[in-house]
Amino acid sequence: MQQGYLETTKNVYKEAAENPQVGLCCTTTPVWQFPGLSISKKMLEMNYGCGSTVHPRDLVNNPKILYVGVGGGMELLQFSYFSRQMGGVTGVDVVDEMLQACKENFIEAEKQNPWFRSGFVKLVKGDALRLPIEDNSIDVAAQNCLFNIFKHDDLKKALQEMYRVLKPRGRLVLSDPICEQEIPENLREDERLRALCLSGSLSLKEYIKMITDVGFGTVEIRAKRPYRILDPVNYDTDELIYIESVEVCAIKDPMPVDGPCVFTGKTAIYYGTEDCFDDEKGHVLLPNQPLAICDKTAGALKALNRNDIFISNSTYFYDGGGCC
Ligand SMILES: C[S@@+](CC[C@H](N)C(=O)[O-])C[C@H]1O[C@@H](n2cnc3c(N)ncnc32)[C@H](O)[C@@H]1O
Numbered sequence: 001m002q003q004g005y006l007e008t009t010k011n012v013y014k015e016a017a018e019n020p021q022v023g024l025c026c027t028t029t030p031v032w033q034f035p036g037l038s039i040s041k042k043m044l045e046m047n048y049g050c051g052s053t054v055h056p057r058d059l060v061n062n063p064k065i066l067y068v069g070v071g072g073g074m075e076l077l078q079f080s081y082f083s084r085q086m087g088g089v090t091g092v093d094v095v096d097e098m099l100q101a102c103k104e105n106f107i108e109a110e111k112q113n114p115w116f117r118s119g120f121v122k123l124v125k126g127d128a129l130r131l132p133i134e135d136n137s138i139d140v141a142a143q144n145c146l147f148n149i150f151k152h153d154d155l156k157k158a159l160q161e162m163y164r165v166l167k168p169r170g171r172l173v174l175s176d177p178i179c180e181q182e183i184p185e186n187l188r189e190d191e192r193l194r195a196l197c198l199s200g201s202l203s204l205k206e207y208i209k210m211i212t213d214v215g216f217g218t219v220e221i222r223a224k225r226p227y228r229i230l231d232p233v234n235y236d237t238d239e240l241i242y243i244e245s246v247e248v249c250a251i252k253d254p255m256p257v258d259g260p261c262v263f264t265g266k267t268a269i270y271y272g273t274e275d276c277f278d279d280e281k282g283h284v285l286l287p288n289q290p291l292a293i294c295d296k297t298a299g300a301l302k303a304l305n306r307n308d309i310f311i312s313n314s315t316y317f318y319d320g321g322g323c324c
Contacts (some may be wrong), residue, residue: 008191038112046072049144050245051175065140065259069146075100103146217253224316261294265315272308
């Protein structure tokens, strides 16, 4: 017997499939537009995500793509834009009505996008907690605004499932709300608020820990943005609660012996008088050339207490390259 909140979640998204609700649970972050890509009004109205999981640089070398929690299919269409092959993208969802709405949106997408075929996406009924997907078979596994709904043990299972299906070096790309304040228990236990992606969020640190605890050796924080306010007038809370959303990429790299590499957008800049600074652990800093560093390297460089290395704060905007 499934827990009540998972049933409530299914009902919320059954409703959202049958009656598209603009801004139902999520923000209106700008939608990726690409040359020759047209997204129908209904698909836009059914954008129930809180960021983007489609990053062209993840999509080189013809990856096998999995997308869990399909919504109206907008990100499946965007992934197909890059993949353009029959069955190149698999979409999994537990709600029949959502799968049906997505299928219908693809028929419209075929009319608006001469390059697109519905067959580019294989839609499969299944649960994020028991993915109907083979081990080590996926290069890019994405989810947008679903995992924050899950309670601790279910979130752990969902992350383990993504880890299981990814090939070595494969990428989990996700977008989810986070919250640095303690969300009161009454809101956390409110099944509908949780299903609406409003009260299940963890802090970024807790979320990263859950991701690395299942084995992902590298984590990139690609974006962090304001998301929602839960205010005392509209919600049962005494204080204002500020929720943000993040875009994260977790790579199924082997776990380094000294722990995961987490890139939160820190940068080191050497401004000394030598030709370069070499910590002899694989990090070479050239004068006045910024090097993206993971938080572990930032800590190690800081501990040297040098007065010729600057280490920036986390920008939560990491877009590749760097130390590890
Ligand atoms: C907040 S919506 C996000 C939809 C889509 N990712 C987007 O960005 O528009 C959550 C999606 O997850 C689906 N869902 C809910 N519970 C699920 C579960 N246990 N397993 C798989 N999908 C689920 C819902 O039907 C819905 O499509």
